[in-house]
Amino acid sequence: MQSTDISPIPDDFLVAIENWLMSLVVQHYSPHTLSAYRKNIYQFATFLGEQNQNWQTCEQKHIGLFLSERFDKDKIKNISGKQTLSAIRQFYKFAIHQKLVSHNPTIGQRLKSSSRPLPKIAEEDLLKILLEQPTPDDPTNARLWLRDRAMFELAYGSGLRLSELVGLDVSDVDLAGKTVRVLGKGKKTRVVPMTGKSVKALEIYLPHRELWQEGVDALFISERHGTRLTGRAVQLRLKICAKRAGIEQNFYPHLLRHCFASHLLSSSGDLRAVQEMLGHESVATTQIYTQVDFGALTKIYDKAHPRAVTHVIDVDGVD
Structure with missing residues (x-):
């Protein structure tokens, strides 16, 4: 047996x-x-x-x-x-x-790549509706919106991961220079530009933060506890604010980062610059991650390529 x-x-x-x-x-x-x-x-x-x-x-x-x-x-x-x-x-x-073995048995072992669907993005108009919604009448919600708007402007304007956003300290932000220092994956630091709207939103929020905080360095903090805001709290606040603005699409923090990449690439066509700002080591990752509509690519092509503009030429009767 x-x-x-x-x-x-x-x-x-x-x-x-x-x-x-x-x-x-x-x-x-x-x-x-x-x-x-x-x-x-x-x-x-x-x-x-x-x-x-x-x-x-x-x-x-x-x-x-x-x-x-x-x-x-x-x-x-x-x-x-x-x-x-x-x-x-x-x-x-x-x-x-460590000289424990003499060969790697995984050499030559490969798995076929499966197609990777691109994440959905939100149209620029929806981002505008979210970020430019009226300040709530309720005083508590009005104060929270000052913080939330600064968070979402920064996440979308600089393409930050959720962990990067909640990990920011006040000292990481240079309002005069319009840059933010980000600690990304692998403990690698990068400096990313901020939009003018991000800077303005932070200037409005920071005085309120000083009233809430209890000796913490965190940039975004809880009004109730005075401590660093958690990723889960940011997720919930984004859903609340999107719903309040009348947006039906599912909004979550990583969507803002993806919209940053897609919208920036659509308008600039500069894949390398987007790669640097996202903190991707490989441009291949950026190519998978971002999404550009064909119409936007056509505009970039028409503007950049010396032979892109079509002219009708009649040579011996042939168009």
Whole structure:
């Protein structure tokens, strides 16, 4: 009778995994990525145990079998499969560097890319309705709107991620220079220009902030608690303000960042500049993330290309 016992994860494998995860912490990987990678690598380790396969002599075929099982059994999506493969690849790179293994079994392993739908954007007129809505009559809501308008103007005007927006301190904003210093992914800092409307909205909000705060450096704070505003609070405030303005489309903070990229690219056509302002390391990410309508591209093309303007030329009777 065949044994049904499953081999446990070997101690040396466990130590290698934890050391690798600790190295990612030192490299400032986000908590979300760390959690996903931990889950992925332990799923893989469990699979190897079930297969009675040594992690140090694992081959590409074992990676393929593991991914196939996840797709068939767990019904994961392509993006999850890519993340899993990335975790295993990064682990073995670490193991090679530590001289624990001699080869990386993920070499040559690829997953087909699936089409990635572009996020919806809001028309510029809707952003105008949101940001230029009348100040509420109720005094409490009126005060909150001064803060909320400054937040949304800055998020849309400078293309900030939600985490970047709530992480801002007062010292990060240079109203005179019309710039904001942003701490983005990977703890990388970038300086992004602010719109005139962002500057004006902040100038109106800051005196009220001074009355609310309790010795905190945060730029956007809770009136009730005097502490840094959370991402969840910003999400709720945006929905409330959009509803108050009569907007039916679902508004959420990342939509403002996407609108920034799409609207700016539509009017300028400068992909590299948008890439820098968004804080993308690769221009390919910006190309996927942004969305430009063909009409806008045509206007840029007609203006920029020396041969773009059409003239009817009759040569020997041929148009």
